[in-house]
Amino acid sequence: HNLKKAGYPSEEKFLAASTIICRHNINELITMWQWLRDQKIVPYFEIITPQENAKHNEWLYVNPKELYDIFTRISEIDRTKYGQDWDPQPPLVGNRCLRHQFSCLVTSTGNVTPCVGVGIPIGNIRKQQLGNIIKDSEVLCDLKNYRNTIKGPCRTCEKAEYCYGCRGAAYQLTGDYLASDPLCWKNIDRQDEIVHLPVAVDEIIPQKSPMKVIDTLVSVSERCADVSVMIQKDMLFIGEDGIVDDAVYLEMMAQSIAALNGFKHLGISESEPEGFLLGAKNFKILKKSKVGDKLTISVYKYAKYGDFGVIKGTISRDEEVLAQGEIKVWHNSKPRYILKRD
Incomplete structure (x- = not known):
């Protein structure tokens, strides 16, 4: 009422109303949409994102088939009743996320x-x-x-x-x-x-058994990755006492950053992943690891010069840091992309 008294909505004064599409309101959305259109208010309806508290309330989620039905019905109403012609696509009703x-x-x-x-x-x-x-x-x-x-x-x-x-x-x-x-x-x-993390590294790094010294890409973020490996007794670089050779820590870091690069291009590049370990700096071995240990390798690309990168890495067992330092690597950053249609 107060907004209308203030002149909203009008050509000069834009007004929109936003809601999240969820199980709680799905049966009211069509009525709500039409009411907003009748009031000259722009509706902004968006699919619920499965995050934060929503993850603890999965009953709110709407399955893709139901989403398609509601998007399609609103699209038809908009076209026939309001002269608004648009093609349904998620996550916004009548709009595109750009x-x-x-x-x-x-x-x-x-x-x-x-x-x-x-x-x-x-x-x-x-x-x-x-x-x-x-x-x-x-x-x-x-x-x-x-x-x-x-x-x-x-x-x-x-x-x-x-x-x-x-x-x-x-x-x-x-x-x-x-x-x-x-x-x-x-x-x-x-x-x-659709690939979900964590994912085995077999298809995303060039190294194959027995030279492969990491198992799983766990997570990715801004220039970062967490990778894990379970130390097995039949792996290379394992001594008769079951202790991991110190030299393998460098290779673990190099393969971990290669996994980040390879995962980014998984399924979209015609070329095989390429990369080289060029050197190390300030590398410290603090503790030993042995057969049966599960290690986490955390890598961060903090500097980049073309295809060359400087990586900070940490190898840990639970919360205990075993090794840390910097490595220099080269990766092919210009893969041949696949853009063919189905």
Whole structure:
């Protein structure tokens, strides 16, 4: 009432109303949409992102088939009753999510993330200038270049030129901000083509057994990866006493950053992953590891010069740091992308 008295909505005074599509309100959405249209208020309806408290309230989720039905019904109402013609696609009803082309999110603590759903910290404005954070972020670059970087069935969808699904849903459900959107109804029968982290490294690094010294890529973020390995007695570099040779720690770090690079190009490049370990600096061996230990290798690419990178790495067992230091690597950053349609 007060907004109407103040002249909203009008050509000069834009007014919109936002709601999240969930189980609690799905039966009211069509009525709500029409009421907003009748009031000249722009409706902004968005699919719920499975994150934070929503993960503890899965009863709120709406399955992709139901989402398709509600999007389609509203689209038909908009076309026939209000003269608004649009093609249904997630995550927004009657609109497209293009936020990664022009925006990011700054939290109250200064952390910068690509959006609410892709909660990967790419920097902090209390420590860096926002312009430098945006310029240097590989995550933002990947999202802007989505046509060359999105993986799985979304990559070959007929709408791929102007749609990348919900990046937040993809990240929250798979751990990969470049994965196909599992909530898109076009992917209902293609869920097995969507890769979820953690993932075995066999197909994403060039090293094969017995030279492979890592097992699983656990998580990825801004220039970072966590990788794990279970030390087995039949692995190379294991002494008769079951102790891991110190030299293998360097190779673990090198293969871990190779796993990050290989995973980024998984299924989208015609070329095999390529890379070389060029050297090490300030490398410290603090503790020994042995057969039966599960190790976590955390790597961070803190400097990059073309195809060359400087990596900080830490190898730990539970909370105990076993080794840490820097390595220099080269990776092929110009793969031949596959863009063919199904």
